[in-house]
Amino acid sequence: MLLEQLKEAVINGDQDELKVLCGRVLDEKFNPVEAVQNGLIKGIEELGRLWTEGEMFLPDVMMGADVLKLALDILGPELAKAEAAGIKRDVKGRIVIGTVKGDIHDIGKNIVSAMMTAAGYEVHDLGINQDVAAFTEKAEEVGADIIALSALLTTTMPEQKKLVEHLKEKGIKEKYKVIIGGGPTTQDWANEIGADGWSETAGGAIALCDRLTA
Amino acid sequence: MASQVSLRVLSEDGVQQIHDSSLRLLQEVGIEIEYEPALDILRAAGQRVDSGRAYFDPEYVQKMVAQAPEQFTLYARDPKFNVEIGGDNLVFAPGYGAPFVIEKGKRRASNWEDYMNFLKLAHVAQDIDISGGMLVEPNDLDDRTRYLDALYAHIRYSTKCPMGSSYGAEGANDTMGLLSPVFGGRDALKAKPAVITLINTISPLKLDARQTGALVEYAKMNQAVIIASLVMAGSTGPATLAGCMAVQNAEVLAGITLAQTVNPGCPVVYGSASSVTDMHSGSVSIANGEAGLLAAAAAQMAKFYGLPSRSGGGLTDAKTVDGQAGYESAVMLMSPVTAGTNIILHTAGILQYWLCMSFEKFVLDAEIAGILRRFKRGIKIDEDSLAVEVVAKVGPGNHFLNQMHTRKHHKTEFRKPLLSDRQSYEGWVAESLTAEDRASQVCRKLINAYQDPGLDQSLQKELQSYIESRKEELLK
Numbered sequence: 001m002l003l004e005q006l007k008e009a010v011i012n013g014d015q016d017e018l019k020v021l022c023g024r025v026l027d028e029k030f031n032p033v034e035a036v037q038n039g040l041i042k043g044i045e046e047l048g049r050l051w052t053e054g055e056m057f058l059p060d061v062m063m064g065a066d067v068l069k070l071a072l073d074i075l076g077p078e079l080a081k082a083e084a085a086g087i088k089r090d091v092k093g094r095i096v097i098g099t100v101k102g103d104i105h106d107i108g109k110n111i112v113s114a115m116m117t118a119a120g121y122e123v124h125d126l127g128i129n130q131d132v133a134a135f136t137e138k139a140e141e142v143g144a145d146i147i148a149l150s151a152l153l154t155t156t157m158p159e160q161k162k163l164v165e166h167l168k169e170k171g172i173k174e175k176y177k178v179i180i181g182g183g184p185t186t187q188d189w190a191n192e193i194g195a196d197g198w199s200e201t202a203g204g205a206i207a208l209c210d211r212l213t214a
Numbered sequence: 215m216a217s218q219v220s221l222r223v224l225s226e227d228g229v230q231q232i233h234d235s236s237l238r239l240l241q242e243v244g245i246e247i248e249y250e251p252a253l254d255i256l257r258a259a260g261q262r263v264d265s266g267r268a269y270f271d272p273e274y275v276q277k278m279v280a281q282a283p284e285q286f287t288l289y290a291r292d293p294k295f296n297v298e299i300g301g302d303n304l305v306f307a308p309g310y311g312a313p314f315v316i317e318k319g320k321r322r323a324s325n326w327e328d329y330m331n332f333l334k335l336a337h338v339a340q341d342i343d344i345s346g347g348m349l350v351e352p353n354d355l356d357d358r359t360r361y362l363d364a365l366y367a368h369i370r371y372s373t374k375c376p377m378g379s380s381y382g383a384e385g386a387n388d389t390m391g392l393l394s395p396v397f398g399g400r401d402a403l404k405a406k407p408a409v410i411t412l413i414n415t416i417s418p419l420k421l422d423a424r425q426t427g428a429l430v431e432y433a434k435m436n437q438a439v440i441i442a443s444l445v446m447a448g449s450t451g452p453a454t455l456a457g458c459m460a461v462q463n464a465e466v467l468a469g470i471t472l473a474q475t476v477n478p479g480c481p482v483v484y485g486s487a488s489s490v491t492d493m494h495s496g497s498v499s500i501a502n503g504e505a506g507l508l509a510a511a512a513a514q515m516a517k518f519y520g521l522p523s524r525s526g527g528g529l530t531d532a533k534t535v536d537g538q539a540g541y542e543s544a545v546m547l548m549s550p551v552t553a554g555t556n557i558i559l560h561t562a563g564i565l566q567y568w569l570c571m572s573f574e575k576f577v578l579d580a581e582i583a584g585i586l587r588r589f590k591r592g593i594k595i596d597e598d599s600l601a602v603e604v605v606a607k608v609g610p611g612n613h614f615l616n617q618m619h620t621r622k623h624h625k626t627e628f629r630k631p632l633l634s635d636r637q638s639y640e641g642w643v644a645e646s647l648t649a650e651d652r653a654s655q656v657c658r659k660l661i662n663a664y665q666d667p668g669l670d671q672s673l674q675k676e677l678q679s680y681i682e683s684r685k686e687e688l689l690k
Binding site: 057058059060062063066106107110114199200204 | 639
């Protein structure tokens with residue numbers, strides 16, 4: 001019942017209800033990993049499926065992703081404890097995402113970030129205007145599988161290239177898959193800079209991540 | 215709430231001057247009417263009739279026109295498809311009467327299979343409100359009796375309102391003969407009009423026997439008629455748009471005066487299909503700026519008389535589903551919709567100045583109709599829609615994609631396209647489909663989605679035996 005309610009709160013994008021439910025998870029000493037895995041994630045997966053079918057729209061998915069993020073914040077300490085006790089939750093993959101330095105456009109990046117969350121990835125969104133060091137530090141910290149860079153300007157695209165070079169210099173390129181996106185970018189550009197993938201759309205980005213983490 | 219979207223192409227004074235000119239034409243030049251019973255009716259009502267021409271008294275015309283309703287309901291077999299014609303309402307009707315079908319740029323004679331497919335499309339298409347009339351000519355059926363088969367198909371296979379036959383008094387009476395049993399008998403039909411018929415004048419200043427005969431019969435039975443004039447400026451009317459309007463207006467007022475003399479208060483629609491002549495070839499050109507003006511002006515004249523109006527359509531002179539077909543049709547639909555035209559015939563499917571129908575074009579036009587229905591709805595303004603609260607909540611530089619306000623309102627504020635491609639280049643290039651390709655796919659999907667609404671077995675038998683006995687008479 002509680003699991004079903006958590007799922008519904010995500011589908012409805014209902015933050016108020018979510019807070020009440022998370023309170024119950026904590027009060028009733030409900031297994032937090034169970035709450036995430038069989039409640040919240042089920043909700044976000046359902047949204048992702050309905051979006052793919054055209055039954056749901058971006059606001060539904062993005063509000064669902066926000067609810068999930070909020071839940072992970074509230075349940076964070078308990079999840080960490082569970083993890084320390086050896087109860088691991090299944091994550092499809094860990095992604096560090098952000099908009100590159102000099103670029104403050106983030107709508108597209110936010111959409112991709114929400115869709116990745118909805119697709120079952122653990123997403124660490126750095127926000128806008130991030131230099132290459134910020135990406136690599138976060139990736140090292142969380143043990144990321146994928147680093148995703150958004151650039152909406154031709155003048156900031158070179159930052160994507162810089163990140164790939166930076167990873168190579170540090171000798172850690174092989175640890176990560178680097179994917180890029182943004183209006184002016186292309187598959188050719190991705191090939192040229194040695195990125196592992198490119199997509200023009202959020203839906204395509206998910207398919208790309210699925211391929212890269214398979 | 216009345217739509218605030220309102221295109222006006224004539225000044226109040228301009229409307230008055232057109233009106234005055236038309237009354238002068240009606241009184242001084244008169245209208246030639248090739249139907250003796252109509253001349254008798256007008257003579258009995260005190261109008262001067264001489265050598266087949268009726269000369270109308272201006273005051274009489276105005277009195278008759280004033281009797282016509284500003285708005286009326288057209289009753290469908292399924293009440294959810296009832297339509298309101300007049301006022302601020304907008305009704306889209308499919309293409310009508312083309313003898314050809316164009317597929318991938320190739321023209322051929324249309325047939326019964328095409329007819330049935332267009333009927334299914336019209337029934338299923340969300341933005342097409344009535345099932346229409348002679349959707350395409352079924353050239354493979356006997357031309358003396360095909361109107362019976364065509365009408366039966368509408369009644370049997372669609373529950374939206376059909377259009378009637380204008381094939382003389384006989385065609386009108388057969389139309390009503392077939393509809394009566396379905397709508398509970400003649401009295402019930404008379405009380406609740408269930409069919410609308412296109413009655414065309416002959417420009418300049420003429421009403422022929424066939425159309426007038428049908429007009430009189432429908433008026434007697436209180437069924438709706440569109441009295442429409444098609445002046446081709448430069449050939450069947452003056453080259454000036456004002457002169458063209460005056461001629462059109464005189465013809466339409468004559469038809470309406472006749473209908474209101476026959477049956478005061480019967481439902482009539484002020485119709486216009488006027489356009490210009492291509493002065494090189496002499497052919498009609500039905501989609502251009504001039505035609506757009508005439509379509510909007512017709513709506514304005516109708517409002518001046520307090521009448522429902524018909525003008526415009528998904529019109530084009532193009533021979534295939536190309537850019538010209540798209541831009542001309544968009545203009546010829548946008549003009550009447552924004553001017554407040556109430557029923558738009560030929561909304562979907564037309565190519566080559568009404569001569570051809572195209573399945574792909576039907577879908578393309580239905581998309582334009584959907585877009586324009588949204589356009590006409592206008593911009594809703596209230597506290598919730600002004601959204602100050604949510605803007606304050608989101609604040610500068612952030613986005614609205616994760617707001618409940620967005621989640622709730624986008625579904626009603628935005629229309630979801632049926633056909634338009636909004637994909638990324640990556641998504642589009644995978645199949646590289648043009649609008650015509652996609653329309654072909656949507657068309658198949660719509661036709662496959664058609665479900666037979668059914669009709670009572672005994673009614674089917676009754677209508678079929680009516681048709682059989684009529685065919686025996688007509689084919690004798």
